[in-house]
Amino acid sequence: MNNGHHIVVLGAGYTGMLAAIRLARRTRRTGARITLVNPSSRFVERLRMHQIAAGQELADHQIPDILDGTGITFVQGAATAIDPEARRVTVDGAGTLEYDTLVYALGSATDTGKVPGAGENAFTLNGPEAAGRFAARLAEVAAAGGTVTVAGGGLTGIEAATEIAESRPGLNVTLISLDEPGGMMGPKARAHLFRALDRLGVTVETGARVTKVLPDAVELADGRLVPSDACLWTTGVKVPPLAADAGIATDDRGLILVDATLRSVSHPRIHAIGDAAAVRMAWGQIHGTCQSGLPTAQYTADTIARLLRGKDVKPFRFGYFHQPVSLGRRDAVIQFTKADDTPGRRYLRGRAAVAYKEFVSGSPLTTFRFSKRVNTTTVLSKGGRATRRPAA
Template sequence: MLEPLSTIRGEPQLARNTRKLDVRITVVNPSVRFTERLRMHQVAAGQKLANHNIPALLTGSGVDFHQATAIDAEARLITLDDGAILHYDNLVYALGSSTDTRTVPGANEHAWTLNDPRLAHRFSQRLTEVALAGGGVTVCGGGLTGIEAAAEIAEAHPGLTVTLVSHAEPGSMMGVKARTYLNRVLDRLGVVRMVGVKVTKVLPDAVRLDTGELIASGLTLWTTGVKVSPLAAEAGIATDTKGLIITDPILRSVSHPEIHAIGDAALIQQNWGQVHGTCQSGLPTAAYTADTLARLLRGETVKPFRYGYFHQPVSLGRKDAVIQFTNVDDTPNRWHLEGKAAVAYKQSVSSTPPLAFKMSKYMKAQVQLSKGGRATRETA
């Protein structure tokens, strides 16, 4: 019997790989909806996205679905929302991450996040009201999520004042040429940048900076800082100080080897450094784990997980984008893509998870992401 707690990524592949084995696969998730987190900035700007219902997507795959949020790692049990108890022999832990609003006073009470599509939709409704009143919105955090959100909101509401507050230069992880293009687009969209400052407090209608300055803000969107669910640590699974499950070379928990951790919830070390949580690394870890579980069940050997980054795709509204290609450790290399070509590239990346899932019902969907070649195997 095989009953993993997992997100939607990798499940059809696992079902296909274990078709001739006597196993049962169950997806357990807190919600019936598959949330495309990399598109939440579009929802926040007022766009309507497709509703991917997990049970509907699983139809015909032979995979069961239940809702639950509780694990007993020692007894290998999951308590479902309806009170039933589910036993597992192997479990895939893929609960992801969310924005951390605990570090700055007032952020949890007064700032919005892109963690939940329902909240993002309500934010978009409030955004329209603020825009009509001639107010402004403040986006806190100059990472990729903050950049995409600021650009999307500015494009959707041209008369709205959008201020992006960041301690580091927005796009600082990119090369000079890509960053120059990024700033040119933000200028065209009218996004105001306040760089080199930190938000020290979020108020109902303003944010306070470490300079003492108070910025009026009809709405504040918080995109900086990441946290993971405390579920793993509470269940007694070995985690780091942030709550990430510590994994071995084949992505199994070092304390509970029957548990495989993937995506944002896993602490994954490579020779070049630590894998950080993005969809770019989530897909390969899921595909790898689907293959690994099937191999282990067949008594076959498994090679260690090897991975390297290769791009940083950033949408800048619906009509523009910039792609920075990277080295395996996610540092920028000399190549980048911009404009319409970058828009098409970003769209293909953003549509990958649900498309790959649907296609996997008819054929084995390959995850064509760089493993980094020799650089992932050489000692740093």
């Protein structure tokens, strides 16, 4: 028994929430206590922020309601400091929390600090409030027949641009991307993506690098000005400096360096998950997505439970499975992938892809509910042979 062993989970996003709930079930007979810390009481469905940006209303899922019946203590407040030697976390408005094991699940946010004017003149999808501010501005721009630009041609930018164009027919929407949108997909899936962009009237500026965001335009590296009454910034990510400031070993982006069991290489009592951790497989480093984040949460909850029982743990293994992309509410494309996230031969499009994407977007909340009662599995692929070798 580990009576009084205190596990503190920082961050109640997809990964932190699953880790806490699964820990509650897996450690219920050990006497461990679990505390979940998050600045807001609302659970944020990051996979749906582009829907809020387009003016749609989403359900308000409250964290205490999700945790009901788990025995987890919820502390609302922002973690402002970690003392890894004293094993103590300072939480704004809640004092300090001492821990025996810390799960660091503070995710990333869109970085507007590297391009002049982006912080002052661009909107982001960094939470419901930020997405809501863009939605309010979007309504004004649409009423005036103006122009919206979406900076960043990754999956988030694609979903935002298509959602906006579908919800506001006739609005001028321009997607600006340094690389070709959908470049990570196979040719057939990418062709469907571009047909959807064309059908929705989205103008695509490929090979364009934004050098400045102005109140009424976006400046490109070639000197051109693209008119923009509202710019949505979806490119570049940053993580909180909390871990680096605490002296925890991090990489040059601030991600916690972890070993094969997702424990900090400098402070083994700290487990890092999701896009807070620099997780390497033999084929390369995992990039922060819900698809990879949930398996790290599942693995870490199981690992901590095994350690509390004095059992050995096996290294974390993960391989990518798909790239699901919504193209508005009535279209989508799903590229199935190899373990290293390069495109495979299969893909879905149209109605089947819409149903698939909706299942994916709604699956975390379903997983939370089931995880209260059973040990659900979130790992679609362990990567086969590609992850049996140790990371370089």
